[in-house]
Amino acid sequence: MATAAYIHIPFCEHICHYCDFNKVFLKNQPVDDYIHSLLLEMKRTMGDHPTTGLKTVYIGGGTPTALSAKQLDVLLKGMQEVLPIKHIEEYTIEVNPDSIEENKLDVLKKYGINRLSMGVQTFNEQLLKGIGRTHTRSSVEDAIARSRAAGFSNISLDLMFGLPNQLPIHFTETINEAIALSVEHISAYSLKVEEKTVFFNRKRQGKLTLPPEEDEVMMYQDLLNRTKDAGLLQYEISNFAKNGFESKHNLVYWNNEEYYGFGAGAHGYVNGIRYQNHGPIPKYLKAIEQGSAPTLHTHEVSPVERIEEAMFMGLRKREGVPFDVFEKLYGRSLLECFGEQIELLQERGLVKVNSDSIKLTEEGLLLGNEVFEQFIAVLSEE
Missing domain, CATH: 3.80.30.20 (tm_1862 like domain)
Incomplete structure (x- = not known):
């Protein structure tokens, strides 16, 4: 919610x-x-x-x-x-x-x-x-x-x-x-x-x-x-x-949580659906006047997409991604999902794995995009 x-x-x-x-x-x-x-x-x-x-x-x-x-x-x-x-x-x-x-x-x-x-x-x-x-x-x-x-x-x-x-x-x-x-x-x-x-x-x-x-x-x-x-x-x-x-x-x-987006061009994420409203103001006003939702397009986020988003959004935080929170939310072990990728990133000195979480190193802060892309298109939908 x-x-x-x-x-x-x-x-x-x-x-x-x-x-x-x-x-x-x-x-x-x-x-x-x-x-x-x-x-x-x-x-x-x-x-x-x-x-x-x-x-x-x-x-x-x-x-x-x-x-x-x-x-x-x-x-x-x-x-x-x-x-x-x-x-x-x-x-x-x-x-x-x-x-x-x-x-x-x-x-x-x-x-x-x-x-x-x-x-x-x-x-x-x-x-x-x-x-x-x-x-x-x-x-x-x-x-x-x-x-x-x-x-x-x-x-x-x-x-x-x-x-x-x-x-x-x-x-x-x-x-x-x-x-x-x-x-x-x-x-x-x-x-x-x-x-x-x-x-x-x-x-x-x-x-x-x-x-x-x-x-x-x-x-x-x-x-x-x-x-x-x-x-x-x-x-x-x-x-x-x-x-x-x-x-x-x-x-x-x-934290990859849901939120409403209101207004022309706004993005939202509600009930597992990401959406974007019409950007041009006349189109937005016309949709509201006609009693319809002003959305330009919607996308149902798949379980794998949620996991990917959790990684590249969560790793932006200095506290990183906690293992227990990840498993509670997605029903899968983080290391089981991305063990190979995390090992590679550790070898490059871009992430640090503690007993309870994974987070960016100081070097990882500078090369964040290179870290994030390691978690994209790895898992398959089941």
Whole structure:
């Protein structure tokens, strides 16, 4: 039974050069109609696939705080009425430093939002312009100060490394500034140049200057060292938190648990079925208006696929995959399933096998994808 929900707000006031998420420019969009349809989707889904209660909710985008304070009020009030969130543990919304005014913070606080995820990416203002961001270093500091004043005590910053023209010293400075702001959580991801982005087109034209691989490795190792020295626990490959502030919602994904996905382009995983909603807003709105599910496609996850996902998602966590949990969930011994692959990875120094679990080594952190692919297309469906 799903106890988590992701809600997608596809509107942005500007489009970042690296972003391939489902999003559109805010201007002239049917925002009010979208909110109405979103709430209808939630209500119908709760009727068709009820749950005893949601423990985590994550509102992402796009840019959720591109909505006006009034629109946020309508959305959050409606969610309060149609979703079982009375006993919610973690209630997150993504915020942009440029669009998180005090009146919006007041609305978020009013409806129980207790975690803010702020897209910062870098504190280097030249790099910010280069990736299409419009905020500045000072606007991030101001946004955090306003958030603290409004009563928010759980703030996460998203950072990126491997950006065009980014030097290791630039990322070191960004890490140091993030730590100095005393936020509870930091997520840091390397740039992936995805299709349908400005960066993809520039790369294809030979106009994108990316750091060499050795610089990216240096940036990541610097991240590990500095967050550790600052007392931030690395609990997943790209995520670091003060004790007790690990993202409960993201752990749902890494633990291969089920969750609802609401909104245009949203993904969900309910009753063994993974699904994706229509991305284009007109198609999403039309499906809701006609009373049908707005799903683009669905996929029933097979037992073998569940096991594969458990490995490449679970190994992202620093605690790894516990043997007893694996066997309880899937009815098979982990070592019986993947003994040969694990032995090979041990020989390469990429995984460590303890008496109770398997986890990535320090070297394995750097070569995670090479580890994960060892667990794909190994087992046969029976």
